Every structure is written in C-alpha cells, then in structure tokens.
Amino acid sequence: MSKPAGDNAVPAETAKKRHREILRTAAQLICQQGYGGTSMQQIAEACGLTKAGLYHHIRSKEHLLLEIMNDGMDTFEEQVLSQVLPIADPVERLRKCMDKHIRLVTGGRDKEITIILHESATLTGDAQIQINARKKRYIRFLESSFTEAVRDGRIRPINPKVAAFSFLGTVNWIYKWFRPDGEIPEDQLSRHMQELFFGGIERSS
Amino acid sequence: MSKPAGDNAVPAETAKKRHREILRTAAQLICQQGYGGTSMQQIAEACGLTKAGLYHHIRSKEHLLLEIMNDGMDTFEEQVLSQVLPIADPVERLRKCMDKHIRLVTGGRDKEITIILHESATLTGDAQIQINARKKRYIRFLESSFTEAVRDGRIRPINPKVAAFSFLGTVNWIYKWFRPDGEIPEDQLSRHMQELFFGGIERSS
Numbered sequence: 001m002s003k004p005a006g007d008n009a010v011p012a013e014t015a016k017k018r019h020r021e022i023l024r025t026a027a028q029l030i031c032q033q034g035y036g037g038t039s040m041q042q043i044a045e046a047c048g049l050t051k052a053g054l055y056h057h058i059r060s061k062e063h064l065l066l067e068i069m070n071d072g073m074d075t076f077e078e079q080v081l082s083q084v085l086p087i088a089d090p091v092e093r094l095r096k097c098m099d100k101h102i103r104l105v106t107g108g109r110d111k112e113i114t115i116i117l118h119e120s121a122t123l124t125g126d127a128q129i130q131i132n133a134r135k136k137r138y139i140r141f142l143e144s145s146f147t148e149a150v151r152d153g154r155i156r157p158i159n160p161k162v163a164a165f166s167f168l169g170t171v172n173w174i175y176k177w178f179r180p181d182g183e184i185p186e187d188q189l190s191r192h193m194q195e196l197f198f199g200g201i202e203r204s205s
Numbered sequence: 206m207s208k209p210a211g212d213n214a215v216p217a218e219t220a221k222k223r224h225r226e227i228l229r230t231a232a233q234l235i236c237q238q239g240y241g242g243t244s245m246q247q248i249a250e251a252c253g254l255t256k257a258g259l260y261h262h263i264r265s266k267e268h269l270l271l272e273i274m275n276d277g278m279d280t281f282e283e284q285v286l287s288q289v290l291p292i293a294d295p296v297e298r299l300r301k302c303m304d305k306h307i308r309l310v311t312g313g314r315d316k317e318i319t320i321i322l323h324e325s326a327t328l329t330g331d332a333q334i335q336i337n338a339r340k341k342r343y344i345r346f347l348e349s350s351f352t353e354a355v356r357d358g359r360i361r362p363i364n365p366k367v368a369a370f371s372f373l374g375t376v377n378w379i380y381k382w383f384r385p386d387g388e389i390p391e392d393q394l395s396r397h398m399q400e401l402f403f404g405g406i407e408r409s410s
Contacts (some may be wrong), residue, residue: 032326037241118323120381121237156404161389162397169378170371176325177370184366192367199361 020071022047022057027068027111035065035119065119066127072112073134079104081138090149094142095194098171102190105174114175139164170197225276227252227262232273232316240270240324270324271332277317278339284309286343295354299347300399303376307395310379319380344369375402 026043033042040061044054058064080100087093105113116131123131146160170193178189231248238247245266249259263269285305292298310318321336328336351365375398383394 034239034241034327036239036243122239158401158404159389159393159397162394163401165378165382166375166398166401169374169376169381171374173370173374173377176374184364188364189367192364193371196363196368196371199363 019057022049022054023064023068023071024111026064027071027115030065030068030119031111031114035061035115035122062123062127065115066123066131068112069116069119069123069131070134072116073131075112076101076104076138077134081141085141089154090145090152091154091198094145094149094167095198097142097145098167098194098197099190101171102174102193103186105171106178106180106186106189110175113172117172117175139168142167167197224262227254227259228269228273228276229316231269232276232320235270235273235324236316236319240266240320240327267328267332270320271328271336273317274321274324274328274336275339277321278336280317281306281309281343282339286346290346294359295350295357296359296403299350299354299372300403302347302350303372303399303402304395306376307379307398308391310376311383311385311391311394315380318377322377322380344373347372372402 022043025046026038029038029043029046040054041051043064044051047054049057058067080097083100084093084097087096116135120131120135142164143160146155146158146163149155150157150160174189178184180186184192227248230251231243234243234248234251245259246256248269249256252259254262263272285302288305289298289302292301321340325336325340347369348365351360351363351368354360355362355365379394383389385391389397
C-alpha cells in the first residue's frame with residue numbers, strides 16, 4: 001500500500017464511506033424528528049463526532065439536507081427511472097415503473113424517501129431548484145407516458161396529469177402505512193396496486 | 206346584556222373565537238416550519254401575545270398540536286364522513302366520499318390536513334392514541350365499504366385494504382401538487398379522479 005500524502009490524509013474510499021454513513025445517520029434523525037427539530041449538535045453526537053468535526057465533513061445543515069435528498073434521488077433514478085425508460089410500450093413502461101417504485105419504498109430506503117417527501121418546502125434557492133427539477137423529471141416522465149398510452153389507444157382517454165399524480169399519490173403513500181411484517185407481502189402489494197390502478201384505465205379487449 | 210361575573214371575565218363566545226384564532230395562526234406556522242421548527246415564542250408573537258399570555262389559552266405545545274389535529278378531524282368528519290355514512294350503496298358511498306374529501310383538500314382547509322398528515326408521529330401517549338383512533342375510523346370505513354362492494358358483486362374482487370390505502374394516497378396527495386389557479390379546476394379534478402379510480406374497479410356492464 002502506498003503511503004498517504006499527509007499525516008491527516010485518509011484514503012478516498014474511506015472518506016466516501018464515512019461521508020455516506022453521516023448522511024444515513026442524519027437521515028435517520030431528520031426522518032424521526034423533522035429537519036427543523038434536529039440540531040447539528042444532535043447529528044454530530046449520533047455520528048460520534050464533535051460539532052466542529054461534523055463541519056469537517058458537511059458544509060452546512062441545509063447542504064446536508066440537499067445531499068440526503070440527492071442521495072435518495074440517485075437511488076430512485078438508478079433503480080426505477082433508468083430501468084424503465086427504455087421500455088417501448090407505454091403501459092408496460094408504467095406498470096414496470098410502478099412495480100419498481102413500490103419495491104424501492106418497501107425495500108428499506110424509506111428514510112431518504114420520507115425526507116424527500118416531507119421536507120420538500122425546507123430547501124431554499126438553488127438547492128430547492130435542483131431537487132424540484134429532479135422530481136419534475138419524474139412527473140413529466142409519467143405524464144408523457146400516460147399521454148402516449150392515450151394517443152396509442154392503449155388506455156381510456158383519461159387526464160394524463162391527474163393520472164400521473166394519482167400514480168404518485170398511491171405509491172408515495174405506501175411508506176405511511178406499509179409494514180414488512182404486515183398482512184400484505186411486498187410482492188402482493190405491487191400486484192394488487194397494479195391491478196387496481198391499471199385495471200381501471202386499460203381497455204378491456 | 207348581563208354584567209360579566211368578574212373584572213377579567215370574557216364572554217364565552219369571544220374566548221372561543223380567540224382560541225380558534227390561535228389554533229389557526231399556530232397551524233399556519235407549524236405548516237410552514239414543521240412542529241419541531243416552531244417555538245411557542247414564535248406562535249405567541251404571531252398571535253400578538255406574550256409567551257405567558259399564550260399559555261393562558263394553551264395548555265402545552267403538544268396539546269396545541271392535538272387541538273389543531275382534532276379541529277381538522279372535526280371538520281373532516283362533519284363535511285365528509287357523516288355526510289356519506291348514510292348512503293346505502295357502497296360504490297355510491299365511496300364515490301361521494303372521494304368527491305367530498307377532494308373538495309375539503311382543495312377548499313382551503315389544507316393547513317390542518319397538512320399537519321395531520323405530516324406530524325402523525327409527533328404526538329405521544331394518549332394524544333397519539335386519540336388521533337390515530339380517529340384516522341383508523343376512516344380507514345376502517347373505506348375498507349369495509351370496499352369489502353361490501355366486492356361482496357355484493359358491485360366491483361371486481363380487489364383487495365379492500367390496498368384499495369382503501371390507494372384511495373387515501375390518491376386523495377391525500379392532492380395538497381402536494383394542486384393549485385386553485387392551476388390548469389385543472391376543482392370540480393374537474395374530482396370528476397377525473399373518480400373516473401380513474403372507479404373506472405378501474407367497477408364492473409363494466
């Protein structure tokens with residue numbers, strides 16, 4: 001192994017891992033107590049750091065929130081959006097999207113998602129613009145997929161905007177009530193929700 | 206007019222009105238900043254009171270939150286639940302329920318609703334039990350109406366629990382995106398959402 005450049009130098013991988021751990025710990029606290037109710041002192045303590053030590057890793061409290069949200073959006077885009085974008089048929093694309101989005105919500109990445117949903121009005125300025133742009137990309141994807149499906153006669157002539165937000169509401173609400181040990185298993189939830197949502201709009205042929 | 210009982214006595218109506226004003230002002234602040242991020246000092250100032258003066262009207266910060274939520278649930282039960290409970294046909298009952306619930310969300314009582322939805326994990330002890338019981342009453346109403354509709358062959362054999370939470374997610378999400386001056390008028394929103402949701406589960410005959 002090569003010697004680090006300076007006495008305080010830390011291999012980049014370790015620094016990255018430490019940074020990610022801080023984001024996860026902070027996400028846990030903010031998720032429980034809300035952004036307004038969580039102090040940097042509390043986050044530092046939960047990370048086993050002094051407040052000064054925490055500021056070594058994190059630029060500001062708002063930037064920390066932005067990083068948590070970007071982290072959540074990265075995971076969402078990797079595991080959902082980029083997986084379904086290439087699907088040619090709009091109904092198949094939307095069905096797969098609902099399935100993958102549901103699995104993300106039920107699969108334990110609920111902290112970052114809760115924060116993205118709850119603290120949407122907390123960010124200001126460029127940070128808010130950045131996160132809103134990422135969210136809007138998803139809404140536009142849904143809306144244009146519904147528009148395409150209507151145009152191709154694949155579904156009834158529903159309002160694509162209302163359909164997009166009904167889709168989002170149905171899926172985003174899951175984190176409020178779903179319990180992994182509850183009466184509805186994860187895979188059945190996805191199947192039931194697709195049946196309910198698409199059973200309504202697909203033409204019966 | 207009869208003389209008040211003591212020098213400091215205030216007619217009951219005036220006290221009640223003042224109390225309601227405090228709840229509304231506090232709801233506005235908590236809605237914007239979150240419960241954790243709002244201090245009693247800020248609430249007092251927004252009400253034009255000293256902190257001591259505020260505690261004359263309000264028992265504690267948590268009790269204030271409980272009162273705001275109960276106020277919101279009172280409005281919901283008056284304007285939605287009690288209106289639709291007597292409807293004999295389960296599908297008609299659920300349709301009317303969606304319509305009235307949507308109109309409540311879009312009709313400007315969004316502060317209390319936002320707080321009920323956002324701060325659900327903030328209350329503790331008996332206060333939490335009380336609000337959860339009122340919410341569960343609504344969920345049970347939806348679930349049993351869907352069960353009844355399936356049993357009577359009025360809709361496809363969908364999962365009543367998933368249907369109840371899909372209904373709730375769709376409607377509760379509205380406050381996140383709906384703007385009264387936006388492209389979809391309130392009455393059209395209700396019609397589109399009903400079409401989308403019920404078009405899916407009602408038997409085409």
